[in-house]
Amino acid sequence: MVELAENQIAEKPEGLQRKVFCANCMHCKLVRIATETQGKYQLRVKCDAGKWRKKLGEEKLHKYFTVARRSIDLCESYVSMGSEREFLKDLKKTLPIRDEEYTY
Ligand code: SF4
Numbered sequence: 600m601v602e603l604a605e606n607q608i609a610e611k612p613e614g615l616q617r618k619v620f621c622a623n624c625m626h627c628k629l630v631r632i633a634t635e636t637q638g639k640y641q642l643r644v645k646c647d648a649g650k651w652r653k654k655l656g657e658e659k660l661h662k663y664f665t666v667a668r669r670s671i672d673l674c675e676s677y678v679s680m681g682s683e684r685e686f687l688k689d690l691k692k693t694l695p696i697r698d699e700e701y702t703y
Pocket of ligand 1: 619620621622624625626627645646647648649650651671674675676677678
């Protein structure tokens with residue numbers, strides 16, 4: 600994740616002035632994480648470009664139901680999957696409202 604200083608924001612190149620939503624990026628991947636209950640899993644999203652990191656550098660995963668909220672001001676690895684507005688609108692209709700547990 601790129602953090603921009605106040606004076607850098609004005610220098611962002613044309614076309615990168617607004618934030619991007621990670622859910623509409625090809626690098627945002629849905630993964631299954633096994634829970635402690637046998638045969639059950641939960642859904643998480645990861646950035647396969649390696650941009651989501653915890654403070655100590657480990658990879659950070661986010662709960663799937665929060666994916667529509669993941670955004671970044673500027674990302675050099677962003678690869679759009681198409682119309683962001685329509686995609687996010689449809690996604691929000693299908694997202695679970697909480698962290699669900701699923702059966703394999
Ligand atoms: S590459 Fe950038 S825009 Fe794409 S999912 Fe990762 S952090 Fe988000």
